[in-house]
Amino acid sequence: MYELIQVSPHNYYIDCPAKIGVVALNETDVCLIDSGSDKDAGRKIRQILDQHHWHLTAIFNTHSHADHIGGNHYLQAQTGCRIYASGIENAFTLYPVLEPSFLYGGYPTKELRHKFLLAQESHAEPLTDSVLPEGMTMFPLPGHSFDMVGFKTNEDTVYLADCLSSPETLKKYGIVFLYDVKAQLETLEMIRTLSGKCYVPAHAPVSGDIAKLAEINIEAIYRNMNNIVSLFRVPVCFDVLLQRVFEFYGLVMTPQQYVLIGSTLRSYLTYLMEIQRAQMLIDNNMILWQST
Numbered sequence: 001m002y003e004l005i006q007v008s009p010h011n012y013y014i015d016c017p018a019k020i021g022v023v024a025l026n027e028t029d030v031c032l033i034d035s036g037s038d039k040d041a042g043r044k045i046r047q048i049l050d051q052h053h054w055h056l057t058a059i060f061n062t063h064s065h066a067d068h069i070g071g072n073h074y075l076q077a078q079t080g081c082r083i084y085a086s087g088i089e090n091a092f093t094l095y096p097v098l099e100p101s102f103l104y105g106g107y108p109t110k111e112l113r114h115k116f117l118l119a120q121e122s123h124a125e126p127l128t129d130s131v132l133p134e135g136m137t138m139f140p141l142p143g144h145s146f147d148m149v150g151f152k153t154n155e156d157t158v159y160l161a162d163c164l165s166s167p168e169t170l171k172k173y174g175i176v177f178l179y180d181v182k183a184q185l186e187t188l189e190m191i192r193t194l195s196g197k198c199y200v201p202a203h204a205p206v207s208g209d210i211a212k213l214a215e216i217n218i219e220a221i222y223r224n225m226n227n228i229v230s231l232f233r234v235p236v237c238f239d240v241l242l243q244r245v246f247e248f249y250g251l252v253m254t255p256q257q258y259v260l261i262g263s264t265l266r267s268y269l270t271y272l273m274e275i276q277r278a279q280m281l282i283d284n285n286m287i288l289w290q291s292t
Contacts, residue, residue, distance in 0.1 A: 001016055001017075002014055002015070002016050002041075002045075003015045003046070004022065004043050004048050004221045005206070006202070007157055007198045007206065008138050008153075008155040008156075008157050008198060009155060009237065010023065010024040010025075010153075010155060011023055011024075011153050011155050011157040012024070012054065012197070013159075013200050013206065014044075014045065014048060015246060016036060016041065016044075017036075017037065017067065017094075017203075018034065018036065018037065018043065018067040018068055018202045018203065019034075019200055019201070019202045019206075020032055020033065020034050020035065020204075021033030021034065021049075021157075021159040021182065021200060022074075023133065023136065023153055024054070025133050027152035028053065028054065028055050029054070029057050030049065030053050030054045030055070030056060030057070031047070031058040031059065031060060031133060032056065032057070032059045032060070032066040032075075032081075033060050033061075033062060033074045033151055033159045034047070034059070034060075034061055034062055034067060034069070034161075034202070035059050035061070035068070035069060035070065035071030035075055035248050036067070036068075036070055036071040037066060037068075037070040037071070037115065038066075038070040038071065038115045038119075039071070039073070039074045039120070040070045042070075042071030042072075042073070042074030042078070043074065045071055045075065046074075046075065046078055046276055048196070055079070055186065056075060056079045056081045058079055058082045058083070058084065058131075058133075058292075059072060059075065059081055059082075059083045059084070060084050060085075060094060060127060060132070061083065061084065061085040061086075061089060061124070061127070061140075062089075062141070062148055062149055062150065062151070062159070062161035062162070062202070063085075063089045063144070063145040063146075063147070063148035063149070064080065064085060064088075064089040064090075064096070064099065064145065064160065065145060065160060065162070066091035066096065066099065066115060066117055066118060066119040067086075067115060067116075068161070068162075068202070069093050069096070069119045069174060070119045070120070072093065072119065072120070072124070073119070073120035073121065073122045074120075074122065076122050078143070080123060082131075083122050083123060083124045083125065083272065084125050084126065084131055085124045085125075085126075085127050086127040086128035086138075086147045086148075086149050087147030088146035088147050089127075089145065089146060089147045089149075090125075090127065092122060092125070092146075093119075093121075093122060093124040094122075094124050095121065095155070096118055096119045096120065096121050096148065097113075097277075099118060099119075100112040100113060100117040101289075102263075103117065103227075103259035103260065103261050103262075103263050104257040107245040110238055111119075111198060111254075111255035111256070112255055112256065112259060115258075115277055116256055117256065117259075119134070120242065122161050127266070128150070132151075134152055135153060135154030136152070136153050136154070136240055137151070137152050138150065138151050138152075139151075140162045140187075140245075141160070141161055141187050142163045142179075142183040142184075142186075142187060143163065143178055143179065143180050143181070143182075143183040143184025143185070143187045143188075144161070144177070144179060144187075145162070145179055145185070146165055147162070148161050148162065148163070148177060149164070152196060153261065155197070156195070156196045156197035156198065156261070157196065157197065157198045157200065158194060158196035158198065158199045158200065159200045159211075160191070160199055160200060160201040160202070160210070161201070161202050162201075162202050162203060163179065163187050163188065163191060163201070163205055163217075163233060163240075164188075164191070164201040164203070164204050164210070164214065164217050164286055165190065165204060165212050165217060165220075166203060166204035166205060166238075167200075167213075167216055167235070169203060169204075170216065170217070170220045172227060173249065173251070174224070174227075174248075174249035174250075174251075174260065175237060175245065175264060176220075176264075177252075177260050177261075177263070178221075178264055178265050178267060179267055180212075180267060180271075181221065181225075181264070181268055181271035182271055182274070183265055184221065185218060185221060188214045188217050188218045189214075189218070189223050191210055191214040192210075192211045192215065193211070193216045194210065196210070201213070201236035204284070217276055224268065225268060225272060225277070226270075227247065227290040228265070228268050228272070229277055229278065230291075231244040231248060232244075232278075232289050232290055233243075233290070233291055234290065235281055235283070235289065235290045236274045236287055236288060236289055236290070237286055237287065237289075238262075238265075238287065238289065239244060239265075241259075241265065241289055242261065242265055245265055246261065255282055266268060269289060272291075275292060277291060277292055278290065278291050278292060279291075279292050
């Protein structure tokens with residue numbers, strides 16, 4: 001774990017729970033794509049940089065989830081590097097309490113104010129094309145998060161953040177977190193035809209061909225929609241439907257899983273309403289859901 005893997009002359013990734021991109025800008029300077037989950041991850045990254053006598057100039061965050069920005073605070077304090085994040089992700093990186101607050105829908109309970117969902121704040125600047133190193137481009141990857149982005153280097157290495165899950169993860173959990181179903185499907189369709197020599201997803205194996213994995217993820221979303229629809233043929237309140245989802249997929253309820261799967265289920269319900277496969281009813285001051 002936390003092993004540096006080289007994929008091209010100047011492109012690397014650190015193999016860890018959420019893969020971290022490393023791009024060598026010259027003989028001494030490097031930038032990171034994401035920073036791991038916490039201070040300990042930051043320390044391990046710093047050790048790798050020191051072993052190679054590399055100076056960290058910048059961290060480009062793909063999105064603001066804690067397992068991708070958790071090392072920001074430590075690394076910025078240690079190296080003085082600049083940090084960049086795009087759109088809404090920038091606001092969440094500056095004010096990380098927004099993440100558990102968004103997921104919970106109110107002031108988060110103590111169980112949610114934990115490094116799993118709540119990173120340390122870091123000083124992030126807006127991520128634009130103008131701040132990218134020469135030869136690096138970014139592209140939108142909405143769906144998993146608000147304004148998630150990916151990066152492509154001039155050596156055709158493509159860093160894909162969280163837009164894809166491995167087949168093993170999909171098999172184990174069945175349903176994985178996402179924010180916008182429609183946007184996620186559009187992102188996955190784009191990924192199927194995205195050119196590159198090496199693809200580095202954060203939570204799936206590195207590969208020279210990404211089309212098949214994109215198709216597997218697309219199929220999983222449609223399968224989840226069909227599964228969810230089968231669980232509310234008659235009107236049901238949200239918490240009962242959420243309980244049925246947990247039981248269907250064999251998940252264990254915790255405060256963290258409650259907000260992650262609950263948020264994901266709400267996103268599926270929104271999309272199912274948009275494609276007229278679900279409807280929202282109000283009965284006796286209670287919101288009920290029913291498939292159509």
